Amino acid sequence: MNGRVALATGGTSGIGRAACLEFARAGARVIVSGRDGRRGDEVVRAIRGDGGEAEFIRADLARQGEAEGLVQEAVDLRGRLDYAFNNAAATAGVGRLTVDLEEPEFDEVMMVNTKAAWLLMKHEIRQMLGQTPSGGSIVNTASVNGLGGVPEGSAYAASKAAVIALTKSAALEYGRHGVRVNALVAGGFDTPMLHGVFERAGGTPEGATAVRQAYERQIRVTRVGDPIEAARTVVWLCSEAASYATGHSMVVDGGLTSPYR
16 A cells, blocks of 8 residues: 555544554555544554554534545545545444434434445545546445444444445446445454443443443453454555455454344
């Protein structure tokens, strides 16, 4: 990936942060994006400290116009866009039954998880088609929750199911034009987002630990994943090693959903 340009949203923590570091190790010039400037600057320092090249662009994808502005600013900085990892996510409403969801919670999840992914793809694909040389690779973060129903997680599940459908549709449309689009269908990874889910479900630190342990018992490899394991999958999907992969929903979940799919 030497000299190529990679943009990652949700790049300041968890899987997004790990992906930024992994893109940089592969030689890409990385654009880290997220809402938290302090954490974004920390990721940039980590990449530069390891000899890589990175810049941070602040963007809040829950706000109108931020997706288009982010892609344009990234191109203004680097001149092109070769890889995009659309990874920002919201979990508002997780832990509530469907009828107890509040409309603002539903809207936030759909805006950040689904609409922002579409808007980012809209502008990323246009850039990839118009640049010289043309082409590129996009990975959208979906979730095993999008493979079926999830009690007390209906809005999140619906948003991630939509990401899978958007990914497959865009892949069908633009594969002949040199743009590949795939989805990372993530299971449980050791991230602040997952910690928050455990804490809400458990209610207390002891309860959160019990929820985590019960969850891990369902995973065939008996543990939650390390974010670097997801990041390596993302970078592989973007790379020429995966040049024949498009429209693929790559499930990376330690075997959690193997009995059901």
